[in-house]
Amino acid sequence: MRKRKKNLSQISLQRLQRVLMADKIASPTRILQVLKSDLLGVLQNHAELSDESVHFQISVDSAGSYYISLQAVASHIKGAGILPS
16 A cells, blocks of 8 residues: 555656646747747837837757747947946
């Protein structure tokens, strides 16, 4: 009985890990548009660029680490203000 209980708990743990990884992999797809919108607003405060010139990619490796890539083409950079000290 004890061995069976241990096997069931191991199986449950493996299932949970698979579900969590699948959710983590799917999560970038869900949040990609939100991030793109937020970051596009920030970038447009400092540079002239169009929505079409900005490309985002989010991926997750097998260990669950996120990789976020951003590429944008700006026609020019806006004048910088003074940074607070």
